[in-house]
Amino acid sequence: MAPEGAPALVLAVPGAPSAASRGLAEEIISIxxxxxxxxxxxxxxxxxxxxxxxxxxxxxxxxxAQERAARAEFARAAGHEVPAPTGPDAxxxxxxxxxxxxxxxxxxxxxxxxxxxxxxxxxxxxxxxxAEGLHVRLSEAGLARADRARLFTVTTAADGIVVAxxxxxxxxxxxxxTGMLLAARLAVPVKAAALDQEGSVAAVAEQLRLEGSTQxxxxxYLIGPEAAEGLLDTACxxxxxxxxxxxxxxxxxxxxxxxxxxxxxxxxxxxxxx
Numbered sequence: 001m002a003p004e005g006a007p008a009l010v011l012a013v014p015g016a017p018s019a020a021s022r023g024l025a026e027e028i029i030s031i032x033x034x035x036x037x038x039x040x041x042x043x044x045x046x047x048x049x050x051x052x053x054x055x056x057x058x059x060x061x062x063x064x065a066q067e068r069a070a071r072a073e074f075a076r077a078a079g080h081e082v083p084a085p086t087g088p089d090a091x092x093x094x095x096x097x098x099x100x101x102x103x104x105x106x107x108x109x110x111x112x113x114x115x116x117x118x119x120x121x122x123x124x125x126x127x128x129x130x131a132e133g134l135h136v137r138l139s140e141a142g143l144a145r146a147d148r149a150r151l152f153t154v155t156t157a158a159d160g161i162v163v164a165x166x167x168x169x170x171x172x173x174x175x176x177x178t179g180m181l182l183a184a185r186l187a188v189p190v191k192a193a194a195l196d197q198e199g200s201v202a203a204v205a206e207q208l209r210l211e212g213s214t215q216x217x218x219x220x221y222l223i224g225p226e227a228a229e230g231l232l233d234t235a236c237x238x239x240x241x242x243x244x245x246x247x248x249x250x251x252x253x254x255x256x257x258x259x260x261x262x263x264x265x266x267x268x269x270x271x272x273x274x
Contacts, residue, residue: 001036001037001038002036002037002038002039002040002267003267006038006039006040006087006265006267007040007064007087007088007089007090007091007119007265008040008041008042008064008089008090008091009032009039009040009041009042009090009091009093009257009258009261010041010042010043010044010057010060010061010064010090010091010092010093010118011025011028011029011032011041011042011043011044011093011095011257012044012046012057012092012093012094012095012107012110013025013043013044013045013046013048013095013225014046014047014094014095014096014100014103014106014225014226015046015047015224015225015226015227016047016225017045017047017048017049017052017054018225020224021045021224021225022043022053022054023249024223024224024225024248024249025043025095026043027249027254028095028249028253028254028257029041029042029043029254029257030254031251031253031254031255032254032255032257032258032261034254035254035255035258036258036261036262039258039261042060042064042090043055043060044056044057044058044059044060044061044092044110045057046103046106046107046110056110057092057107057110057111057114058110058111058113058114059114061089061090061092061110061111061114061116061118062114062115062116064089064090064116064118065089065090065114065115065116065117068089087265088116088117088118088119089116089117089118090116090117090118090119091118091119091120091121091261091264091265092107092110092111092118092119092120092121093121093124093257093260093261094107094120094121094123094124095124095223095225095226095253095257096123096124096167096223096226097123097124097125097130097165097174097175097178097221097222097223097247098123098124098125098126098165098167098170098171098174098175098178098221099123099167099170099171099174100123100166100167100168100171100226101167101168101170102167102168103167103226104120104123107120108120119264121260121261121263121264122260122263122264123174123260124223124253124256124257124260125174125177125178125221125256126174126175126177126178126181127178127256128181129252129255129256130178130221130247130252130256131178131179131181131182131184131185132185132252133247133250133252133253134163134178134182134219134221134244134247135182135185135186136250137219137220137244137245137246137247137250138158138161138186138217138219138244140244140245141217141242141243141244141245142157143157143158143217143242143244144157144158144161144186144217145157145186157215158188158213158215158216158217158241158242159188159189159212159213159214159215159216160188160189160190160191160205160208160209160211160213160214160215160216160217161179161182161183161186161188161189161190161191161216161217161218161219162190162191162192162193162201162204162205162208162216162217162218162219162239162241163175163176163178163179163182163190163191163192163193163219163221164192164193164194164195164201164218164219164220164221164222164232164235165192165193165194165195165220165221165222166194166195166196166222166226166227166228166231167194167196167226168194168196168197169194171194172192172193172194172200173192175192175221176191176192178221179191179192179221182219188213189208189211189213190219191204191207191208192204192221193205193235195220195222195227195231195232195235196228196231199238201218201235201238201239202235202238202239204239205238205239205240205241215241216239216240216241217241217242217243217244218232218235218236218239218241218242218243218244219243219244220232220243220244220245220246220247221247222246222247223246223247223248223253224246224247224248227246232246
């Protein structure tokens with residue numbers, strides 16, 4: 001259970017708001033609530049508009065702070081002793097698989113633009129659960145065996161994987177860490193590349209081919225909303241390979257969001273970290 005009076009978890013969604021990104025965020029929030037019952041979880045869009053169904057991150061944080069202040073005022077009016085608030089009003093969890101300096105700077109600015117006392121949690125990866133998610137998405141696309149222990153052959157299984165992400169060199173390094181975990185699961189070479197850096201995916205694909213891989217696959221190290229439309233299609237054409245779907249609402253993302261929320265607050269929550 002979430003501690004009484006615990007700060008809200010605000011899932012910060014990058015990219016242009018859409019019904020798809022809202023649905024994805026709602027699925028992740030639903031899983032998060034099942035991981036930590038009693039959790040006050042909200043969704044804020046980095047490019048949102050408070051006059052629409054896509055509330056801005058700063059607007060959601062402002063509402064959280066106002067609601068917390070109103071509850072305290074109501075309690076005082078009822079004659080209850082209200083202790084001084086401790087901890088933040090909210091913990092903002094970026095909906096990002098890896099670091100993206102530009103997006104994180106914009107998230108921090110949104111925190112500064114609201115009157116809330118809010119803390120920015122870490123991004124969701126790298127993490128073994130994200131390697132698991134990449135493996136599942138590859139297997140769903142017929143590009144990897146679902147289980148190494150199975151002896152049947154997947155004729156379209158790739159013998160080299162490009163884990164592709166956005167967010168610059170730091171993001172590629174984080175993707176490479178998850179890629180190492182993926183390589184251990186699949187027993188094939190895995191290398192990381194930058195979707196938003198021209199020629200990066202093609203260069204990494206060529207390197208894998210020079211090292212002996214003949215059938216490549218692209219595994220997007222992305223949740224979805226953070227990537228510009230068309231990036232994946234362009235990368236696949238440049239690398240001449242098939243691609244799995246993005247992580248999307250993979251169930252482990254809800255668990256990781258709660259884990260980062262709990263870590264920011266120092267809450268021990270076994271279910272969020274298993």
